[in-house]
Amino acid sequence: MKITNTPLKDCYIIEPTVFEDERGYFFEKFNEKKFEDLTGMNGHFVQDNISKSSYGVLRGLHLQKGDSAQAKLVSCLEGRVLDVAVDLRLDSPTFGKWFSLELTAENRLQLYIPRGFGHGFSVLSKSAVFSYKCDNFYHKESEGGVLWNDTDLNIDWQLPVEDIILSEKDKNLPPFSFKNF
Incomplete structure (x- = not known):
């Protein structure tokens, strides 16, 4: 396992060691x-x-607040996604900064996103199966988020705007300036 820092404090890229031969491959996806x-x-x-999502689906930017905050370890099991993490920790030196990484079934990369971050992804392939490991249980009343196309963040989701498919919830998330996280 190789762990690489991202420009965001406490956010890491995890690259497993893969053993391949004519039979296929094996790798340890995570080791605590x-x-x-x-x-x-x-x-x-x-x-x-x-x-599982189809091309153009954009999920995010989501987070869990307070005692229900979640760190996540995310990966793409099938297809290609652009994964985005945004540091929403008010006391962080990288507050308000974002980082994106293409996760694919082929590159097997994972992104560790600490508590206090917003998270989202856009599907770049025909479809994608996405995996999230969370360090805390989901709590509906603790949901929060930031509008996907917030002009202060200016995230490049690598999709034409006309191709983006959003849930009603994601269309109505507050802007970054509300600091509702």
Whole structure:
């Protein structure tokens, strides 16, 4: 397992060591002890989620607030997505900054997103299956988020605007300036 810093504090790219031969491949998707040794951060996860989406779907920017805040370890199991993390921690030196990374079934990269971050992704392939490991349980009343096309953040989702498909909830998230996170 190789862990690489991103420009955002406490947000990491995780690249597994892959063993391939004529039969296929094997890799350790996550190892809590190695993660904690390499980052000094807690890597204990309690909930796994899977979503499937078609091209143009944009999910985000979401977060859980307060005692229900969640760190996430995300990966793409099928297809291609552009994954986006936004530091929404008011006391962070990278507050208001975002980072994006293309996650694919082929590159097997994962992104660790700490508590206090907004998270979203756009589907760049015909369809995509996306995996989230969360370190806290989902709590509907603690949902929060930031509008996907907020002009202060100016995120490039790598999709033509006319191709973007949003849920009603995501269309109505508050702008970054509201600091409702």
